[in-house]
Amino acid sequence: MNFILDAFDWLFAPEQWAGSGAISVRIGEHLYYSVLAFLVACAIAIPLGYLIGHTGKGREVAVAIAGAARALPSFGLILLLVILIGVLQISLSVTTALVLLAVPSILAGAYSGLEAIDRRTIDAARAVGMTEWQILTRVEVPLGLPLLISGMRSGMLQIIATATLASYVGLGGLGYDILQGIQLRRFDQALGGALVVVALALVIDALLAALEHRGVPRGVRNALTGRAAGPTRRQRRANAASRTAQSVGVSGQ
């Protein structure tokens, strides 16, 4: 346990909180690249996912991409892009890598959210005279939110984890202390940096989880948790099936 105490000593030493290498600066760098990549990935993946989910076309392609993306080693992708795009454009290369890694989970969340909706609900919306656009924005989008946001959560996790590795190419961020600690065999620094990364990942995930809870229409939330009326067996099994579909969309870090 000594290592952990050392790490906390390192973490709370005043010199870690001042100057250009301060932990607060590293958190800022980490968050900047993560949030930027997350927003770009959402802007690409959500419309595309809705298109696939609404029309039902291109689903096989999306599934294949998600499968291949899971096999993609994120660390290798970063190094590859940095060398291909140019060592002078590290931030562009790393952001591109982070976007590429987050798109599949968000895409899977968007289209599986739409697919998990009971067909009868959409048929009913069409029957009462809604246009396709109204069906999408007023029925499919709200009902698909739970799966979309959980796809966004796993995309964001992927980004934060990979941004840690991006310190290897000199981008800064919280991975810097871990990697420098490893190199210099200074485990208090490595472990201290690691603890900050863990805390950051947990906080961001908790924020998105809260969003997931708040952003979901009350009727959907009740159906998922079974608070208003217990779900029937068929619904429970359907929920289990959609969770599986979603966990299949989750990619590793």
Place this chain on the structure above:
Amino acid sequence: MNWLSNNLDLVLELSIQHLRLAAIPIVLGFIISIPLGFIAYRYKLTRGILLTVAGLLYTIPSLALLMVLPPLIGLSAFSDANLVIVLTIYAVAIMARSVADAFASVDPGVRQAATAMGYSSWRRFWAVEFPLAGPVMLAGLRVVAVSTIALVTVGILVGVQSLGYLFTNGFQRRIVEEILTGVVMTMVIALAIDLVLALIGRAVMPWARSKRPDRRRAAVSGAAAT
């Protein structure tokens, strides 16, 4: 293709090492997840606790976990064992949930029929529930296998040799081909193992073959049945 043809031996050796490092966590993760997932499915309280813990563990970035784990269990951060345990933790974090979902996907009617025919709960588990949960478990296992194989490469940052060596070495020497070889070989191994698992699944679970996961059609037939 100069670099590759000159270094075929190295690539082969690293690939074998990579596969060895990935195989242990995949198998261990699967074995550990079966009882955990079943308990999570069976009892509501443990389900909440287990899935929350799994979710939290999954949230931790791999490089950070590689640093945090060793002092907790008294290992060197640079040992193979550290990487294997970290990967097993991630495997269980994904797999336990999918095992729980797999048991939930078994038709309760079939379960009751087995009970009615006089199966003991132990025998019902092995002869009815476990095989019927197979397809969903296999889907989870394939996800675990592929992501574990991709994740092994991170081990190079704590000095564990795998195809990840080609990333750092290629980066330092600025050889695009070397990094590309590492990325492609990792993906080839992952997709090959994925295919092997799928084929094993087809061979041992012939009943899953006709049930294509076409949810739209399932929803329609579900509607007709109601």
